[in-house]
Amino acid sequence: MGVKLLLDKAHVPGIRFFETYRKEGGYQAVEKALKQMDPAAIVEEVKKSGVRGRGGAGFPAGMKWSFIAKPEGVPRHLVCNADESEPGTFKDRYLMEFLPHLLIEGLIISSFALGSNDTYIYIRGEYAWIVDILEQAIDEAKAAGFLGKNILGTGFDCEIYVQRGAGAYICGEETALIESLEGKRGNPRIKPPFPAIEGLWKRPTVVNNVETLAAVVPIINMGGDEYAKIGVGRSTGTKLISACGNINKPGVYEIEMTLSVEEFLYSDEYCGGIANGKRLKACIPGGSSVPILPANLLLKTAKGETRLMNYESLSDGGFASGSMMGSGGFIVLDEDQCIVKNTYTLARFYRHESCGQCSPCREGTGWMEKILKNIDTGKGKMSDIDLLWDIQRKIEGNTICPLGDAAAWPVAAAIRHFRDEFEWHVTHPEEAQKRNYGLAHYADPIHVPA
Amino acid sequence: MSKFNDEQLKEFSRLVARYPADKQKSALLPVLHLAQDSFGGWLSAETMDYVAELLQISPIEVYEVATFYSMYNLKPIGKYLFEVCQTGPCMVSGCDDIIEYIGTKLGIKPGETTTDGMFTLKTVECLGACGYAPMMQMGKHYREHLTKEKVDAIIDECRNNAAVNN
Numbered sequence: 001m002g003v004k005l006l007l008d009k010a011h012v013p014g015i016r017f018f019e020t021y022r023k024e025g026g027y028q029a030v031e032k033a034l035k036q037m038d039p040a041a042i043v044e045e046v047k048k049s050g051v052r053g054r055g056g057a058g059f060p061a062g063m064k065w066s067f068i069a070k071p072e073g074v075p076r077h078l079v080c081n082a083d084e085s086e087p088g089t090f091k092d093r094y095l096m097e098f099l100p101h102l103l104i105e106g107l108i109i110s111s112f113a114l115g116s117n118d119t120y121i122y123i124r125g126e127y128a129w130i131v132d133i134l135e136q137a138i139d140e141a142k143a144a145g146f147l148g149k150n151i152l153g154t155g156f157d158c159e160i161y162v163q164r165g166a167g168a169y170i171c172g173e174e175t176a177l178i179e180s181l182e183g184k185r186g187n188p189r190i191k192p193p194f195p196a197i198e199g200l201w202k203r204p205t206v207v208n209n210v211e212t213l214a215a216v217v218p219i220i221n222m223g224g225d226e227y228a229k230i231g232v233g234r235s236t237g238t239k240l241i242s243a244c245g246n247i248n249k250p251g252v253y254e255i256e257m258t259l260s261v262e263e264f265l266y267s268d269e270y271c272g273g274i275a276n277g278k279r280l281k282a283c284i285p286g287g288s289s290v291p292i293l294p295a296n297l298l299l300k301t302a303k304g305e306t307r308l309m310n311y312e313s314l315s316d317g318g319f320a321s322g323s324m325m326g327s328g329g330f331i332v333l334d335e336d337q338c339i340v341k342n343t344y345t346l347a348r349f350y351r352h353e354s355c356g357q358c359s360p361c362r363e364g365t366g367w368m369e370k371i372l373k374n375i376d377t378g379k380g381k382m383s384d385i386d387l388l389w390d391i392q393r394k395i396e397g398n399t400i401c402p403l404g405d406a407a408a409w410p411v412a413a414a415i416r417h418f419r420d421e422f423e424w425h426v427t428h429p430e431e432a433q434k435r436n437y438g439l440a441h442y443a444d445p446i447h448v449p450a
Numbered sequence: 451m452s453k454f455n456d457e458q459l460k461e462f463s464r465l466v467a468r469y470p471a472d473k474q475k476s477a478l479l480p481v482l483h484l485a486q487d488s489f490g491g492w493l494s495a496e497t498m499d500y501v502a503e504l505l506q507i508s509p510i511e512v513y514e515v516a517t518f519y520s521m522y523n524l525k526p527i528g529k530y531l532f533e534v535c536q537t538g539p540c541m542v543s544g545c546d547d548i549i550e551y552i553g554t555k556l557g558i559k560p561g562e563t564t565t566d567g568m569f570t571l572k573t574v575e576c577l578g579a580c581g582y583a584p585m586m587q588m589g590k591h592y593r594e595h596l597t598k599e600k601v602d603a604i605i606d607e608c609r610n611n612a613a614v615n616n
Contacts, residue, residue, distance in 0.1 A: 087537045087576040118468075125483070125521045126577050128590040161468040166479050166519035169575070183478030183511075185518040201473055242581060244539045250581035288538055288576075329580065337542050345538045349575045355518075 002256035005218035018140035021101040029220040042113035048224025050236035055209030056327040067196035078116035082123035085169040087288035088329025091240035092210035094252040100137035106213040125166040169353035174207035188401035231257040235310035246334035248272035257310035278334035286326025289406035291413030343414040344372035350407035358399040378429025492523035528570035533587040539580035
């Protein structure tokens, strides 16, 4: 049983409400931060903690905070990115739904550290019921004097508002999110200027993920140095993983980043193994954008080392034999799953979500979807596989925002590791339609629990 | 043409008050949600013009936003909207069978509405419920771990509610 810093109280009855949350030690970090620390000291603790952005990019949060410009007389803003839309990812939803006050507490401290008097939570439009949960938590915190004017008599004023999006994956990209918050289409901005200099309404802005901001609470409570002792290397603290697909126990788990992938996948404490007694075929370990890994490369690196659930280990081997931690969306595919079809649904997703600004992404995602659909439905040609490879290469790195890369990587990795399955779809169009793969080599490796 | 009633205008004021005085366009997305919920579940050109007038922005600024985001319906929908997720994680958990089952049961294809105007079926991309798949959004809430039996029960529930409310 690993240490839990975020979800340790998730199962306390009534923890969603202020009274219980407070009784369980909630809002002590706000008291400590606002009464005993100044903003610079809080930024310093977050830097020391080494906590990295939990939305997917993994950028050190303390460093991001230190970039915020402070021009005289210009308001600054903190924006919480709750636009969780990466397929396979549903951890922020869990946190907001069950521990809304943990997020609010983290937001108050972070707003104080950054000098934000008006802080916004931008939440994906589909999470409509969570808006009510968050607004209730905000009202409760305000009634108790933790939000509003002159918080705890410190002279610090802070309001938190919840803004609903309306269905657009791209708004998880921070500059698209800012555009959306300004009431516009979610078209990412060209950087620089970065939001820390020119963000919401051209004011200095920091955008952080829900989980990152919630982690500020334990960081303040225990101190940055203590937080940094949990985990390994540059993967400090704990990480929420949302596990889904063909496993016995889908759900949200808080892990220490020293945990092995094998233990996470097969132990009863976490995923509980592959569902229905099937064998593992592949896994997308960090949300749909990151490279898919075949079973053998998931559990061990190419060098034969045990792969761990952390930033460094999951990316060990680069894209040739590794993947990424990403957003922590852990998608498991069993031996019956079709890689071509899975890749097709992801390509369709990215085509649907491309904002249309950059031609390589706008056109390329559509081409990839059509070609993959052809291959999946038995109308593909052998040359289509090379064409797909060529298109994804021409998208990657050639767009304003990372959606282009996010669309390219799943296609590239699927071809890299499962090219024979694509070829088989071309050579056996009818059998492929019956989802009868006949691919003996996927039975190997067979996982033998230790 | 429909206009917000007093209660809806109060909500409109609450939404606009969150932003600096000269930045009320920021309220556009929430106000469009309010308008869609208030005027039959979709946004007509008249409704969008009305929102533009309320926020003192040009109609084109509303159209370009309304057409960008997938949650705004630009044509009438049925009384109940079933939005079934079809992205990877739901696909590996069997959403195709659920989509086909709903379609067959209601006699419609994704994107269509039943002739009695009761149900609209839509396929959507990832809704962040991957661990509870297959799933769909229905109004403000999610219906998760869908099975054929659950779909039957939901459809019955909708029909019963509609009968009671009529």
